[in-house]
Amino acid sequence: MAHDGSNGTKLYTDLTQGKRHRCNECHSDNVLNAPGKDGLPALSQAIHGFHSSRMGMSKLANQCYNCHPGEVTKCNRGVMAANGITCADSKCHGSMENVSQTILNGRRPWLDEPDCGACHGADYAVNIGMLYRSSYLVNGPDDMNGEIKCISCHNSAHSEWPSTLPLDNVIPVQLYGRPDFIRKCSACHEGTGKLHGAGR
Ligand code: HEC
Ligand code: HEC
Ligand code: HEC
Numbered sequence: 001m002a003h004d005g006s007n008g009t010k011l012y013t014d015l016t017q018g019k020r021h022r023c024n025e026c027h028s029d030n031v032l033n034a035p036g037k038d039g040l041p042a043l044s045q046a047i048h049g050f051h052s053s054r055m056g057m058s059k060l061a062n063q064c065y066n067c068h069p070g071e072v073t074k075c076n077r078g079v080m081a082a083n084g085i086t087c088a089d090s091k092c093h094g095s096m097e098n099v100s101q102t103i104l105n106g107r108r109p110w111l112d113e114p115d116c117g118a119c120h121g122a123d124y125a126v127n128i129g130m131l132y133r134s135s136y137l138v139n140g141p142d143d144m145n146g147e148i149k150c151i152s153c154h155n156s157a158h159s160e161w162p163s164t165l166p167l168d169n170v171i172p173v174q175l176y177g178r179p180d181f182i183r184k185c186s187a188c189h190e191g192t193g194k195l196h197g198a199g200r
């Protein structure tokens, strides 16, 4: 009803008549390959931009947890979170306003996301034009390149090893007896030496 009041739609009337609209009929949404309607803001741009000035209504310290999981789930719980880095860090997603404004400036929601290399440097960057979750080690010993995903050794984004949630750390604990990322060659085969930057 609030949406209809300010945007001239009739989502609520239609709902009472049995037609429930998907937001992405009108607002584009790359994660579901929905093109939306020309001239309307992408769903991510609309939702973050519109609510950015309304976050004062919430008491949560992490504003993002008003909609993303959450105070209990603790979506952001990896080694960066353990070191005090928040979702809103300028080298990560930035503020609500920033998530929206960057889309207006050309960022493709869901496809262009923060890069580990922004803080850790070029040897530790994700693959060009790829998300972290799809990227592979490409600067290691030759025959390893393109074979092993970043997440195999560092775990998923937001729960990067060593994670603050013990359940996330089961694999490294089984391997090493303590929470860590996969840092020893012996986790997979014999050998010693460097991984990142070794192949240059
Ligand atoms: C039938 C098309 C349609 C559907 C479906 C639709 N919207 Fe909208 N939405 C619009 C239009 C039109 C605007 C006004 C855009 C503008 O002013 O540029 C708008 C604006 C918005 C805004 C305000 C953006 C701003 O910055 O002022 C938000 C937030 C929003 N929509 C969220 C949603 C959500 C969430 C859903 C799903 C529950 C949804 N919309 C479904 C057409 C739609
Ligand atoms: C008012 C609810 C709301 C809040 C608060 C919110 N989000 Fe979102 N966010 C959404 C919704 C809804 C989507 C899904 C949009 C889509 O499907 O395209 C989303 C998607 C995203 C995405 C993926 C799309 C993109 O733009 O790349 C990112 C990143 C994101 N949010 C970051 C944040 C961050 C960082 C914060 C806190 C600063 C935050 N969100 C707070 C509702 C919210
Ligand atoms: C906003 C800056 C920032 C971003 C972006 C970032 N990190 Fe970090 N990261 C840090 C800081 C600060 C630490 C703690 C200090 C340190 O160990 O370097 C850290 C620690 C780590 C460690 C532990 C290093 C060690 O030797 O114990 C790993 C592994 C790591 N990050 C991986 C990642 C991965 C993978 C990504 C991308 C998904 C990423 N980081 C993105 C800032 C960042």
Ligand code: HEC
Pocket (backbone or CB within 6 Å): 116, 117, 120, 124, 125, 126, 127, 135, 136, 137, 138, 148, 149, 150, 151, 152, 153, 154, 182, 183, 184, 194, 195, 196
């Ligand atoms: C085969 C395991 C393995 C894979 C795959 C892997 N890494 Fe690493 N990563 C390591 C090891 C070991 C270190 C610590 C030694 C070093 O700094 O080179 C490390 C360190 C890091 C750090 C922390 C650097 C710091 O400042 O302390 C980041 C960030 C990182 N890797 C990102 C990535 C990204 C991004 C990818 C994929 C493009 C990736 N890693 C793939 C094993 C791996």
Ligand code: HEC
Pocket (backbone or CB within 6 Å): 141, 142, 143, 144, 147, 148, 152, 153, 182, 183, 184, 185, 186, 187, 188, 189, 191, 192, 193, 194, 195
């Ligand atoms: C997560 C598992 C994993 C870890 C950890 C790992 N490797 Fe590998 N490594 C592989 C895989 C998989 C291959 C590719 C084997 C193939 O192509 O047959 C490989 C291949 C190699 C090769 C080429 C071997 C050959 O016979 O051609 C070298 C050299 C190598 N790794 C060095 C290292 C070093 C040094 C470390 C530790 C710093 C390390 N690896 C850690 C999985 C790993």
